[in-house]
Amino acid sequence: MKKETKGKVVSYNKWGYIFLIPFVTVYVIFQLIPLGSTIINSFFENYRSGLMQVGPNFVGLDNFIKLFSSGDIWVYTANTLIMWVMGFVPQILVSLLLGAWFSDTRLRLKGQRFFKTVIYLPNLIMASAFSMLFFALFSDAGPINDILITIGVLDEPFKFFSHTWSTRTLVAFMNFVMWFGNTTILLMAGMMGIDTSLFEAAEVDGATASQVFFKITLPLLKPILIYVMITSLIGGLQMFDVPQILTNGTGEPMRSSMTLIMYLNKHLFSKNYGMGGALSVFLFVITGILSLIVFKFTGTGESND
Amino acid sequence: MGDNRNDDLDKGIGIKARRAIAYIVLAVISFFCLIWFYILLINATRSNGELTRGFTPIPSTYLFINWQNLLAGTLPIINGLVNSLIVSICSAALSTYFSCMTAYAIHAYDFKFRKAIFTFILAVMMIPSQVTALGFLQLVDGMGLTNSFIPLIIPSIAAPATFYYLKQYMASNLPLSIIEAARIDGSGEFRTFNTIMLPMMKPAMAVQAIFTFVSSWNNYFTPALILQDDKKKTLPILIAQLRSADFLKFDMGQVYVMIAFSIFPVVIVYLLLSKHIVQGVAVGSVKG
Structure with missing residues (x-):
């Protein structure tokens, strides 16, 4: 009896993860990845000067x-x-x-x-x-x-x-x-x-x-x-x-x-x-x-x- | 003000004086909140000629003509309205549904990373979208989604503030025993969520739907970076365009009608639902 309940609880609780999938997926794609690439961008020289594209070149903390x-x-x-x-x-x-x-x-x-x-x-x-x-x-x-x-x-x-x-x-x-x-x-x-x-x-x-x-x-x-x-x-x-x-x-x-x-x-x-x-x-x-x-x-x- | 219930005798006059001051101050403040909309309404009804002649507090009869001139002009205003509606309605619907789902995951289940995920969501609640806009823009470019509504709608699925409000509401309004009962009756977890839980969350979801709708409707920063095609632009971008066009060439009557057109739909919805909205503000942000 006890074992059975425990087994059930575990199988229910996996639904916690399932219900979190939409939030986590969207958050990672549209917030975390952009945050990461924003930070990475800050270490690169990357701009347009007239028609010339400069970079991206790694410049450390120059920016x-x-x-x-x-x-x-x-x-x-x-x-x-x-x-x-x-x-x-x-x-x-x-x-x-x-x-x-x-x-x-x-x-x-x-x-x-x-x-x-x-x-x-x-x-x-x-x-x-x-x-x-x-x-x-x-x-x-x-x-x-x-x-x-x-x-x-x-x-x-x-x-x-x-x-x-x-x-x-x-x-x-x-x-x-x-x-x-x-x-x-x-x-x-x-x-x-x-x-x-x-x-x-x-x-x-x-x-x-x-x-x-x-x-x-x-x-x-x-x-x-x-x-x-x-x-x-x-x-x-x-x-x-x-x-x-x-x-x-x-x-x-x-x-x-x-x-x-x-x-x-x-x-x-x-x-x-x-x-x-x-x-x-x-x-x-x-x-x-x-x-x-x-x-x-x-x-x-x-x-x- | 004629109630003298049981004011202390010695303080009765003090109370009355304070009450009078309070009413006067409130009246002045209300005046400064509303006067702008009054002038806007009046000016929207006047022709450009009347407007250049100076301000009068009496409405004129050009509202409809201004509106027709605006429609005939170069700003794709009806497109803008439809675009704004699509983005705002979809955002509001997705945001409330999926935030509810996220809140339910944290509220009803006990799994290993529950606490960690909850803490994480609260920690990132305050991070403004502007600081990740650069990476977001590159991502949208890379996905080929420039001029698409998808990058304006889909991200609203992950809305920490909406989640937090709904989670709070669930904690006080959704006993876990109901979920247990549904399980005993053989209802699947997903079905329990959709058919038993969601209806119980309706009041809280309505409040959050309104907030999401309004903030999406008013959003200018992100859409202006993503939507470049004239046919895709939302109302705030068109307003900005109106501002950057040579102002004096414009028919001011049209300018006022355009502003009124962007503001008053939200005002009307707000006035209809104000009771719930004002309560929602108080409940959502601060505990106790």
């Missing part, structure tokens, strides 16, 4: 040396980080505030469904279409300039896309609008998870709303805040659609809104696979480290298994 000594990469890294910070700081502040309000049982806000629906909406919008819309709205003869002149804020159209900081602000603002709803919902889920008896105890002790927020909510929310921050940073490093469409791929003015992925996209389009490979490896290492931090913090995999 990396060229990449890091050219200075361009640091400019684009800085651009990416600046625009990420400009979008993330208001995003986390607004999300914390809204999350606290939505989850506050004493406040009992009405129409929460409506507000949550509205703030999450921009997250689902096609980023390229949203950027095209902003480009049209903020263009020199566009409606925003028009409105600002009509109400007397401006005397003549402000060229939003000719100034470094107005372009960056628009990119950051769009990222903010597209992502704060998502962050709010995540933080709110975290706040709802806090033991309500803590709030009740604080209330009995006569704590004010801001005391409760800073002394109870915020410290208990720290793991989720770190999770939100790092995942947002990983997302920020992938920033592409918005600045690409807004500046037509140029990163104008003066390449001040050129992001790392826009730079990668340029290499991919011009088929400079050596430099593109080195840049990809750089991005892979950074996102890999950030992912590990997320992984450690959420402890995924251990508790629910």
Whole structure:
């Protein structure tokens, strides 16, 4: 009897492997092999110069040396980080505030469904279409300039896309609008998870709303805040659609809104696979480290298994 | 706001003031979320001439004419729509079905590498597709799949984030005893998965289908590298093309209609299903 059960268990469990076949096959072919060949490419000189194809020749770490000594990469890294910070700081502040309000049982806000629906909406919008819309709205003869002149804020159209900081602000603002709803919902889920008896105890002790927020909510929310921050940073490093469409791929003015992925996209389009490979490896290492931090913090995999 | 249930007397006014502030801030934020779509809608209904004369908040009557001009123009917009639909629907269907299968393998069976594979999938969940784009592009070239939808659809079978969500849902909604019962009744493993398990996973699969559909619909980076043939391009690529064409030569009415055309299908689907989607975000990403 015992033997028979054991035999059955083994024969069932082979189905675990069978059901994993599609995932593993597709993952290996379309993710692991490309990752491997991307890394291999980073050690080869391989580009087109006019009609001449140069390479592929093995050059060791030359691509990396060229990449890091050219200075361009640091400019684009800085651009990416600046625009990420400009979008993330208001995003986390607004999300914390809204999350606290939505989850506050004493406040009992009405129409929460409506507000949550509205703030999450921009997250689902096609980023390229949203950027095209902003480009049209903020263009020199566009409606925003028009409105600002009509109400007397401006005397003549402000060229939003000719100034470094107005372009960056628009990119950051769009990222903010597209992502704060998502962050709010995540933080709110975290706040709802806090033991309500803590709030009740604080209330009995006569704590004010801001005391409760800073002394109870915020410290208990720290793991989720770190999770939100790092995942947002990983997302920020992938920033592409918005600045690409807004500046037509140029990163104008003066390449001040050129992001790392826009730079990668340029290499991919011009088929400079050596430099593109080195840049990809750089991005892979950074996102890999950030992912590990997320992984450690959420402890995924251990508790629910 | 007229409810005075049992607010502490000394804090009653404080609560009311805070509530008022909350509503005002929420109204302002909602305004900044929605105003762009309002302007878009209005401008899509106006002719190029009206648009150059300046902004008014009142819609005009050119929506249909703009739409017809757009169709008659050089952008293959109907093709783009059909292409986007094919890619997004196939991705959503394959991604949810096979992610469910992967989740089921990890959830219902106990085999040697189970834990290792689960940990691996979670570890790679955050790796963005852009960092492997170069090798991916070479692979697609080598397979002769440039201008094909296959490299945009098939990879969605391996979707770690979708897998993780479905695995979480299974853990709390799919008792193993049901699978045992099916076995005793003589149901094969594959049949159990398809006829007993899948129907129970419907709510979670619907949420993930929507998310996959939307991200595929909005995806610009990878399709732009793979689809070069005008007839094969998806909507985001056409939008980018609109941007890189000499802007002022365009009829702005058409530009706005084109943007509206790419955005509003998703908005309508979202408004119909928003309750499930917003819940899905909260459940999917963070535990507890």
